[in-house]
Amino acid sequence: MTKTELAYTGIYTDWTREAILAEVEKQMKPSRFQHVLRVEACSIQLAEKYGAAVEACSLAALLHDFSKEHDPESMKAIVLSEGMDSEMTGYGSEIMHGPVGAYYAKTLFGITDEAILGAIRQHTIGGETMTLIGKVLFIADYIESGRAFKGVDEARRLAADSLDEAAYFKIEKTIIHLVKKELPIYTGTIYVYNSWIQRKVGKSE
Ligand code: DGI
Ligand code: FE
Ligand code: FE
Numbered sequence: 583m584t585k586t587e588l589a590y591t592g593i594y595t596d597w598t599r600e601a602i603l604a605e606v607e608k609q610m611k612p613s614r615f616q617h618v619l620r621v622e623a624c625s626i627q628l629a630e631k632y633g634a635a636v637e638a639c640s641l642a643a644l645l646h647d648f649s650k651e652h653d654p655e656s657m658k659a660i661v662l663s664e665g666m667d668s669e670m671t672g673y674g675s676e677i678m679h680g681p682v683g684a685y686y687a688k689t690l691f692g693i694t695d696e697a698i699l700g701a702i703r704q705h706t707i708g709g710e711t712m713t714l715i716g717k718v719l720f721i722a723d724y725i726e727s728g729r730a731f732k733g734v735d736e737a738r739r740l741a742a743d744s745l746d747e748a749a750y751f752k753i754e755k756t757i758i759h760l761v762k763k764e765l766p767i768y769t770g771t772i773y774v775y776n777s778w779i780q781r782k783v784g785k786s787e
Contacts, residue, residue, distance in 0.1 A: 585626065588640050594698060595641070595691045602644055602691065610651045617728060618647055624722035632745060634714040635697075642701040642719045645691065649682040650675055657682045669769055677768045680706045707770050708753055710777040717745040724752045753778050 588599055595602075607615050622643035629639040649657060657678045658671045664685060670677045684703035687693045700709070701716040708720050725738045725748070733755055741748035757775050760767050 585622065585640070588637050590637060590641055593637060594695055595693050597691055602641075605690075606644055606648060609648055614647060614650065617726065618644060620726040620728050621646060621719070621722045624726040625718050628718045628722055628741065628745070629715075632714060632718065634718050638695060638698050638715050639701075639718045639722075641693070642698045642705075642715055643722060645683060645687045645693075645698075646702050646705045646719055646723060647679065647683065648686050648702075649679040652679070652682065654678070660685055667770065673766070673768055677706060677770070680704060707756075707768065708749060708774045708778075710774060712749065714745075717749055720752065721745055721748045724748070750778050750782060 586599075590602070591598060597605075606618060610618070622640050625639040625643040626636055628634070629636045652675065654671075654675050657675060660666075660682050661670055661678055662668060666681050670681065681703050683705075684699045687699055687702050693699060697713045697715045700713060701719040704712060704716050705719050705723055709716060712720065721737075721741050725734060725741055733751075737748055737751055737755075740751050753775050757767065757771065760771070
């Protein structure tokens with residue numbers, strides 16, 4: 583399936599693909615919009631390989647960074663009024679943009695599919711449990727063709743064999759990266775790391 587064949591209308595949202603792209607493009611600088619399109623392309627490839635719902639993965643990718651460049655004060659207002667974890671407000675837009683992006687996916691784009699909303703919500707830190715759609719977005723955001731950090735080739739190799747191995751790699755490397763940069767780690771990030779490492783250790787016993 584090519585991207586232009588994706589319609590969405592009536593399946594996940596009444597918005598057309600063109601209208602979604604136009605709205606997303608308005609929210610961010612051109613370089614980030616290009617990142618979004620690359621995440622979508624990578625998500626579609628992973629979805630086809632692992633048997634995930636292609637249109638749902640495409641839609642989650644297009645909307646995943648919707649709020650990334652929004653004013654942190656407006657995001658904070660949504661976090662508090664929606665009863666989300668207020669600790670998220672202490673990390674600028676980094677932690678809030680996933681959950682706030684999911685809020686816009688629901689309220690602005692009318693998406694009710696919990697797998698799509700959860701994928702957007704969890705895309706930065708992952709989750710103790712993730713759906714297939716959630717894992718596809720989590721990995722595609724990390725390995726899309728424009729990413730060039732040390733370790734991305736290893737992540738791409740892992741993703742060719744196992745979404746779980748790639749997800750664990752991202753979770754572990756993100757913690758290491760944050761520690762090296764002396765950045766504060768959100769409690770949710772540590773919680774997700776603990777749940778994945780416990781499962782991994784459990785597996786090898
Ligand atoms: O939005 P993107 O840049 O495409 O990617 P993303 O949503 O995965 O965001 C990645 C950023 O979030 C990256 O710079 C690391 C940061 N991040 C993830 N977990 C934490 C965090 N930053 C802090 N300070 N604490 C965290 O726990
Ligand atoms: Fe993001
Ligand atoms: Fe992203």
